[in-house]
Structure formats: C-alpha cells, structure tokens
Amino acid sequence: MQIIPIHVEKEIEPIDDISDIILKSEKLNDGDILVIAQKIISKQEGRLIDLSDISPSLLAEGISSHYQKDPKIVELILSESKRIVRMFNGILIVETHHGFICANAGVDESNIQKGFATILPLNSDESAQKIQNKILEQSGKNIAVIISDTFGRPFRMGQTNHAIGISGLNPILDYEGTLDSFDKILHVTAIAIADELSSASELVMGKSLKCPIAIIRDYSFESENHSIDDLIRPEHEDLFR
C-alpha cells in the first residue's frame, strides 16, 4: 500500500476545480482512494465566514466572558451546533448539525486570512461525490473519495484525522462471521477503515496545508455507495454522550 501526497501551492478559491488540480498533478489508477483535507473543500465551497459580520448572542457573550474566548467565534460555533456535549476549560465539545462530536464544531481560524474562519462543508458526502464523478468523467478512472478533518478523542492525547464525508466506498469493514486463524467465528470486529485511511493520509499531509490531498494506492475496498452516517454512533448506543 502506498500513500502519495499531492502538493497544492495555490490558495484554493471558489473558482478552482479540485478534480482538475488533482488530475494535473498525478496520474490516477482505478481503485485509488483520494483523501482530501476538509479545509480546501470548505474554501472551494465558499464556507468562509467574515467574523466582522457576526453579532454574538447573549449566550455566546456569556460563554466567551467566562472562558475568555472571542464572542464572535463562540457565536459561530453555536450556530454550527445541534447541542453542546461538554464545556470545560474553554473547550466546547459539540454535536454539529451533521452529527459529528468534535471541538468547536469544526470552526477553524488556521490557514485562513486574519478575521475569517472556515466552517465544515454543508454535506461532505456530496462534496466527495462531486469530485468522484468529475474524475470519472474527465479521466475515466473509478476512484473513491474521502473528506477528512482533524478531531481530538476522549481518553487519548493528540488529535487524529477522521472521515467527515465519503463517496464510493464502504467506510466499515465488517469481519462478523468470518473465521479467525483457529477457524473460530469472529464476533464484533468491524473496522472503521475510512477513519484509518484518513489517519494514514494525515501522516503525509502535515498541517501547513501545502499538501491537502493524498492518494492511497493498492488498498482493496468495497466500492459500494455509503454515507458518512454509517460512522456516526447512534445516541442510544453511545456510552459517552
């Protein structure tokens, strides 16, 4: 298995075509998986907020003053959230409208001009599918696409990349009912390969955004269509919400 970084020197804008940029950088093979950092998808889709346009609510003002945060950023986080899951030491863990549990609802001031923040794509499955379709049209190559973002995790230090949108692959590899090396039936083993592929790609991406795309080659996967919802644990099954 290989992970090939794609360098993108230009700042992505709504006028850019990400599939074009990919096809001009690297020859794709059938069965490749493209992992793309959320940040450039958000920029291409214009998911950029001018913080000077935001009027903080009283709740945002209250949270900000208590935790010494920027009230406009807090307001933006709240507007991107379904609910607050935990609030502690100035960290807001929320459930986004998509159902992701993460810090700050994906609102991010890094790798963007001062005074602006990016927010997550509205529907990252659709963003992934558009790129998959365009690449098929333009090059005839059947590939899969994952949009990934960097999230923290409970219990463990440090962040890792997770999938927030997919197209053309089953994000879960389920071993239920297959045999182990002693020919006993395996139970309750289902691997979140879309998250593992996202994590693997992060290793070549880094954080300065010079390399927001990676190609994963020579990895076999089920190429049916699925939704990122397959990776979101339903609330009634979740022991930690």
Next chain:
Amino acid sequence: MQIIPIHVEKEIEPIDDISDIILKSEKLNDGDILVIAQKIISKQEGRLIDLSDISPSLLAEGISSHYQKDPKIVELILSESKRIVRMFNGILIVETHHGFICANAGVDESNIQKGFATILPLNSDESAQKIQNKILEQSGKNIAVIISDTFGRPFRMGQTNHAIGISGLNPILDYEGTLDSFDKILHVTAIAIADELSSASELVMGKSLKCPIAIIRDYSFESENHSIDDLIRPEHEDLFR
C-alpha cells in the same frame, strides 16, 4: 510513504524470536517503523490464560448473570482492570492497569485455541524496546517499533488500531508555535502520529492474523525515546471519563 505487510504463517509461541522472523522476511532500512499486532507479542510473552484455571468472584458471577457473559472471562477482565468506566448492554469499558480505556481490558478469545484467552503485554513499551534493540544488534538498522491493538471509540462506529507501546519515536507531533500557510502561529494542534501509524498499518494487517506486522517506510519522525503514557490523557483533563 509505503506500508509493507509482513506475512507470518506460523503460530507464534514463547520459543519464537519476533525480530528474527522480521529480519528473515524483509530487508529493513534505517528509519523504518515496525508496527506489530499486540496479539503476537502477547503470545510470544506467554500472556495466554487457560480459562479453566479461573475461579470467578461473586462480582464476576453477578455481572455475568446480568449480561449473560462467561463468568471466567468477566473475572479475567476485572483482574486486568483498575476500574470499570462504563457497563452497558454487556459491554465492559474499563481502565486497564496500564491506563488504557478500552472494552474488555484487551482480553481476547479470537485467534487463539478454544478455552484460552490472550491478555495485553505487561509493558508494551518494554516489548517494543526489546525488538528495537535486537534488530539494531542483529542488522545494524536503527528503526522504531509500535505495538498496536484494536479499540472502539466513543461517538463513532467501528474500531481502529491504537498504539499501546512504543520505542524510538515521539508519539505526538506538536505543531504548537509553527506557522500556518498565512504565517499565523498555529495553536493546539498536536497529532497523535503513533495512533495514526497504527491505524495505517491495520489496513494491511487485516484480522485473521496471517499478517501481524507492517513496515512503514519513508515517513520522517522524531526518534527520541518516549513512553506510551504520552498518549494517555490524564484523568483531570479528560472530559469523558
């Protein structure tokens, strides 16, 4: 970056030398990272429990009867645990003596003969270091070693591989204070690369244990010595315990 699987056809026993097996299978380069599945380390270290030797406590009997589990397995889980973090629908989420929060304390009946279970290595950092040192002695190659295991996560469906022992690498890549693409200082970005490397390797390992080792090549990392404790979030900073 490349991920190269190492196939191991034989069943690992305490008499086997894992570094020997690796060196006979694949030529290593300086700077390679070996990721090794916990299961073969446990087998090599004799961390195998004959379930017929276990006498369940009253607590284990109680939990087992409530959740219809095997009382001997529950007793083994409890003996590997510092405390129970959550108990729900027959799933025991515990804190192991090492400090890992995971289901069933790493007690595992898969890929082992019926009537036995494997438990986690006593000290996976030491297990990793032994293999790192032996490979340096035998081949002159400077490598890093990660021992990995498959854990579930809150909020997300499916399991991913995590590091449980490391030797010869810093498990966290800290971007604090570096510049983003707009020359602004990056804050609070620290990537748990040891977990990402474990996840990446799982993609070539699969679950039948025919391929319990992977080599990660062409990935740059800080080769200082660290402990897996760097990846365990201290309880007072953890919002979800």
